[in-house]
Amino acid sequence: MAKKIAVLSGKGGTGKTLLSVNLASVAGDCLYVDCDVEEPNGHLFLKPEQVRKETVCVKIPVVEKALCDGCRNCVKFCKFNAIAFMKDKPYVFEEVCHSCGGCVLVCPQKAIAEKEKPIGEIRRGNSNRIKSHSGIMNVGEVSGVPIIEKLMEAVRKESGTVIIDCPPGSACIVMESIKDADYCLLVAEPTVFGAHNLKMVYELVRLFNKPHGVVLNKCLPGENPAEDFCIKNNVPILGRIPFDKQLGKLSSDALIAADEDERFKTLFSGLLNKIMEEADDETASDSKR
Amino acid sequence: MKIAIPVEKQNLDAQVAQSFGRAPHFLFYNTKSKESYYLDNTAVADSGGAGIRAAQVVADHGAEALLTPRCGNNAQEVLSGAEVLIYKSIPGTALENIEAFIAEKLVLLDEFHSGMHRHG
Numbered sequence: 001m002a003k004k005i006a007v008l009s010g011k012g013g014t015g016k017t018l019l020s021v022n023l024a025s026v027a028g029d030c031l032y033v034d035c036d037v038e039e040p041n042g043h044l045f046l047k048p049e050q051v052r053k054e055t056v057c058v059k060i061p062v063v064e065k066a067l068c069d070g071c072r073n074c075v076k077f078c079k080f081n082a083i084a085f086m087k088d089k090p091y092v093f094e095e096v097c098h099s100c101g102g103c104v105l106v107c108p109q110k111a112i113a114e115k116e117k118p119i120g121e122i123r124r125g126n127s128n129r130i131k132s133h134s135g136i137m138n139v140g141e142v143s144g145v146p147i148i149e150k151l152m153e154a155v156r157k158e159s160g161t162v163i164i165d166c167p168p169g170s171a172c173i174v175m176e177s178i179k180d181a182d183y184c185l186l187v188a189e190p191t192v193f194g195a196h197n198l199k200m201v202y203e204l205v206r207l208f209n210k211p212h213g214v215v216l217n218k219c220l221p222g223e224n225p226a227e228d229f230c231i232k233n234n235v236p237i238l239g240r241i242p243f244d245k246q247l248g249k250l251s252s253d254a255l256i257a258a259d260e261d262e263r264f265k266t267l268f269s270g271l272l273n274k275i276m277e278e279a280d281d282e283t284a285s286d287s288k289r
Numbered sequence: 290m291k292i293a294i295p296v297e298k299q300n301l302d303a304q305v306a307q308s309f310g311r312a313p314h315f316l317f318y319n320t321k322s323k324e325s326y327y328l329d330n331t332a333v334a335d336s337g338g339a340g341i342r343a344a345q346v347v348a349d350h351g352a353e354a355l356l357t358p359r360c361g362n363n364a365q366e367v368l369s370g371a372e373v374l375i376y377k378s379i380p381g382t383a384l385e386n387i388e389a390f391i392a393e394k395l396v397l398l399d400e401f402h403s404g405m406h407r408h409g
Contacts (some may be wrong), residue, residue, distance in 0.1 A: 075345070080338050081335055081337065081339065081341045084345050084367045085345060086367060091366075096337055096341065
């Protein structure tokens with residue numbers, strides 16, 4: 001059964017995009033969504049064609065000064081201190097505004113309207129049978145959440161397999177990215193730092209009550225603190241990606257390893273099957289509850 | 290003339306606070322009548338826009354000058370809109386700064402930092 005799989009990690013550079021594009025490649029017919037809006041890079045591997053761009057905007061209040069009677073309700077209401085009262089009129093600090101729309105509602109004079117402010121765009125294209133959607137935030141913007149919300153509209157409508165390449169960390173923007181996921185795949189490095197970052201996203205997916213499993217990346221012989229964490233907390237380990245020179249070379253050449261080398265195709269196909277089985281099991285056990 | 294100073298504690302011997310928007314208290318002092326009063330900074334723990342809120346308080350209380358070690362762009366915009374002059378405070382107490390201001394030893398602040406909000 002088709003699933004929406006979110007790939008996340010507590011820090012950048014653990015292999016979210018490596019895993020996401022390779023899973024997308026072996027899935028073949030699927031939707032790949034790059035939610036890492038500050039530095040989307042999945043498109044470098046997928047090289048989508050016939051790219052269509054859509055601007056993403058947020059709403060910013062605009063004060064019609066002639067209608068304002070200076071009651072200051074908007075200034076008092078704004079929890080973000082984005083509106084100051086200057087020369088008897090409200091003044092909006094656009095970069096401090098969180099686009100909540102509250103000031104519009106509390107204005108008794110209906111003196112506040114909203115304008116659209118572009119904060120980024122979504123690029124949609126095709127790479128063979130893979131549909132590729134990437135969110136890109138404009139430089140200097142502070143929150144990519146509205147871009148993720150827009151990306152998720154297509155994710156919700158999609159009936160086939162979806163691979164969501166999440167931003168790093170466990171902040172709001174990641175929460176928004178995993179909301180619609182059926183299964184969360186956590187990628188971790190074999191270091192103490194890696195285990196610490198794994199714990200962050202592990203706590204997040206537990207909080208969201210999402211079925212989850214771990215892929216251990218950059219595996220070497222010897223100790224693996226991330227693996228120890230999984231064993232200790234009873235987190236399923238779905239696969240291990242070796243610390244492999246060939247894999248690193250292919251990725252640095254912006255090639256999808258599963259397309260280039262049978263060895264990696266086998267690795268990622270096996271992983272995808274395992275994820276689908278796990279996700280199905282979780283759905284089955286959910287419905288029993 | 291009414292002046293405002295961000296202060297660490299509520300007395301004239303208190304040190305000038307190192308931040309304007311995140312100062313614990315504001316001192317208002319009338320150089321003519323020598324009267325003073327203090328306000329708690331309600332924006333001290335706000336997630337953002339503390340400088341804007343602090344500037345609003347200073348402007349609303351009718352201060353004509355602010356003595357501060359530093360000031361952000363947004364606060365400066367509000368203060369200049371309200372025609373409040375911004376002077377650079379000297380290291381030391383509120384009283385030392387009031388005396389320096391009266392003796393015309395303080396200079397106008399000419400550097401304003403960009404917002405601290407939402408960084409990190």
